[in-house]
Amino acid sequence: MEKSLVVAVVGATGAVGREMLNTLAGRKFPASRIVALASARSAGKKVPFGEDGEELTVQELTKDSFKGIDMALFSAGGSASLLFAPHAVAAGCVVVDNSSAWRMDDRCPLVVPEVNPHALEEHNGIIANPNCSTIQMVVALKPLHDAAGIRRIVVSTYQAVSGTGQKGINELERQVRRLFNVQEPEVEVYPHRIAFNCLPHIDVFLENEYTKEEMKMVNETVKILEDPKIRVTATCVRVPVFYGHSESVNIETEKKLNARDARAVLATAPGVRVLDNPSQNIYPLAVEATGEDPVFVGRIREDESIANGLNLWIVADNIRKGAALNAVQIAEELLERDLVAVRKPDMFL
Numbered sequence: 001m002e003k004s005l006v007v008a009v010v011g012a013t014g015a016v017g018r019e020m021l022n023t024l025a026g027r028k029f030p031a032s033r034i035v036a037l038a039s040a041r042s043a044g045k046k047v048p049f050g051e052d053g054e055e056l057t058v059q060e061l062t063k064d065s066f067k068g069i070d071m072a073l074f075s076a077g078g079s080a081s082l083l084f085a086p087h088a089v090a091a092g093c094v095v096v097d098n099s100s101a102w103r104m105d106d107r108c109p110l111v112v113p114e115v116n117p118h119a120l121e122e123h124n125g126i127i128a129n130p131n132c133s134t135i136q137m138v139v140a141l142k143p144l145h146d147a148a149g150i151r152r153i154v155v156s157t158y159q160a161v162s163g164t165g166q167k168g169i170n171e172l173e174r175q176v177r178r179l180f181n182v183q184e185p186e187v188e189v190y191p192h193r194i195a196f197n198c199l200p201h202i203d204v205f206l207e208n209e210y211t212k213e214e215m216k217m218v219n220e221t222v223k224i225l226e227d228p229k230i231r232v233t234a235t236c237v238r239v240p241v242f243y244g245h246s247e248s249v250n251i252e253t254e255k256k257l258n259a260r261d262a263r264a265v266l267a268t269a270p271g272v273r274v275l276d277n278p279s280q281n282i283y284p285l286a287v288e289a290t291g292e293d294p295v296f297v298g299r300i301r302e303d304e305s306i307a308n309g310l311n312l313w314i315v316a317d318n319i320r321k322g323a324a325l326n327a328v329q330i331a332e333e334l335l336e337r338d339l340v341a342v343r344k345p346d347m348f349l
Contacts, residue, residue: 005031005340007331008069008093010056010084011076012036012047015166019324020073021309025050029233035069037061038076062148062161066091070340086348089125094340096127096327097161103128103220107347110223113329114271115142125342127330131213132322133157133236134220139295139321140314141251142285144262145225148308149254153232155217157247158239159202160286163318164189172240185187190238197296199238204282244286245318253308259300261323262310266297271321276300284315292317 007024017038024034036047036056059065060310061080066088068073074081078101085095085102102108109119110128115138120127131140143151155183161168167189175185175195185193192199195349203212210218214234221232239246257265266274273294275284284296295316305308316322334340 003138003176005070005335006035006068007031007057008035008066008072009039010061010072010074011080012056013038013045014075015162015169015319016075016323018047019319020075020327021047021056023047023320023328024073025054027332029328029331031033035065037065037072040089042315051347060323063087066093069093071096071331071334073331075323083131085126089342090345092342092345093110093302094123094125094127094342095128096334098129098323098327100216101128102126102203103130103216104223110220111330111333112138112142112224112326113333114269116224116226117326117333117337118313120330120337120339123334123339124344124347126348127334129323129327129330130220130224131216131258132163132316132318133213133247134217134224135316135322136245136314136316137217137220137247137249137327138224138269138311138315140266140269140297141221141249142225143229143265143272144251144253144257144310145230147255147261147265148257150225150227150230150251151254152252153221153230154231155232155234156248157217157234157236158198158241158248158286159213160241160243160245160318161234161324162243163202163236163238163245167243168194169235176240189284194238196240198240200235202236202238210234229230241258241286241317243290243317243323244261244315246284247314249312250303251310251312252303252306253310256308257310259302259310262300262312266300271295272297274298283319284313288315291320293321295321309318 283298300311
C-alpha cells in the first residue's frame with residue numbers, strides 16, 4: 001500500500017499517547033501524516049515524534065477533528081472515547097481505542113494480534129484494545145490453550161503505577177521522596193500510600209466485591225479466547241513499580257501438558273520470550289521488561305495439587321505491549337488485511 005494514510009493519535013500528550021507516537025515512528029508505520037490530538041488545554045504544545053528531533057504540534061480534539069483522517073489511535077480515557085469515537089467513525093475514520101469503553105460491546109472486536117487477528121474482519125469502525133493485564137496474559141496463554149485446552153485460570157497481578165497514568169508515577173515519586181526525608185507522604189491518587197506498599201484495589205469495587213479491573217480480566221479473556229467455557233478468577237494488586245506488570249497465573253487444562261512441553265510451546269509462540277532457568281536466577285523481571293516488546297514468561301512448573309495444572313510468571317511493559325504497541329499492531333494488521341474502511345459510518349451515533 002502506498003504511504004497515503006493519515007493517522008491521528010488522540011490523547012497524544014499522555015503517557016500512552018506519547019508511547020503510541022514513539023511506536024509508530026519506531027516501527028516505521030506507513031503513514032503520510034501523523035496528527036496529534038488532545039484536549040483544548042494541550043493545544044499548541046509540542047510532542048516528540050521519531051528519533052530525529054521531529055516534533056508534532058498538538059491540535060485540539062473536537063467532533064470535527066477526523067475529516068481526512070483514515071485511522072485514529074485513541075488513548076484519551078473512556079468518556080472521551082464515548083464522545084468522540086462515534087464522530088470519528090461517522091467521518092470514515094477507523095478507530096483503535098485503548099479505553100474500556102468499547103471492549104465488551106458486541107459491535108466491537110477486542111483484539112490482540114498474536115491471539116485473534118481474524119476478529120478484525122468483521123469490525124464496524126471501532127476496534128477495542130484490551131486491558132493491559134489481559135493482553136500480556138492471553139498472549140502467553142493462547143498457545144497453551146491451543147495445545148491442551150484451558151478450562152480454568154487463576155491470576156494474581158502485580159501492576160505498576162504507570163497503569164494509572166502519569167499521575168500514578170508522580171504520586172509514587174513524591175511519596176518515596178517524602179519518606180526518605182522523614183516526612184509524611186501525601187495520598188491523592190490511590191486510597192492508601194503506594195510507596196513501599198501493595199494495594200489489592202485497582203479501579204472501583206463492584207457488587208460482587210471484585211474490582212472493576214478484576215472483572216475486566218475475567219470478561220475480556222473469555223471474549224478474546226472465544227471460549228465461554230473457560231472460567232477465570234482474578235485478584236489485581238497495585239505495587240510500587242513504575243513500569244511493567246507482573247502476573248502469577250495458574251491454569252488447569254483438559255489434556256496433560258507438562259512443564260517441558262509447555263516451555264517448548266511457548267518458545268515458538270508469537271510475541272513471547274521464555275526466560276526460565278531458576279537455578280541461574282533467570283526469570284522475567286519488570287525492570288528488564290520495561291521498553292521491550294515481548295511478553296516474558298518464566299517459572300513454568302506443574303501444579304502438584306491437581307492433575308492437569310501449570311503455574312507461570314508473566315511480565316510485560318504495560319505501557320508498551322499492554323497499550324501502545326498492541327494498538328499499533330492492530331493498525332498494522334488492519335493495513336495488512338486491507339480493512340482500513342468504515343462500512344457503517346452511523347452505527348455508533
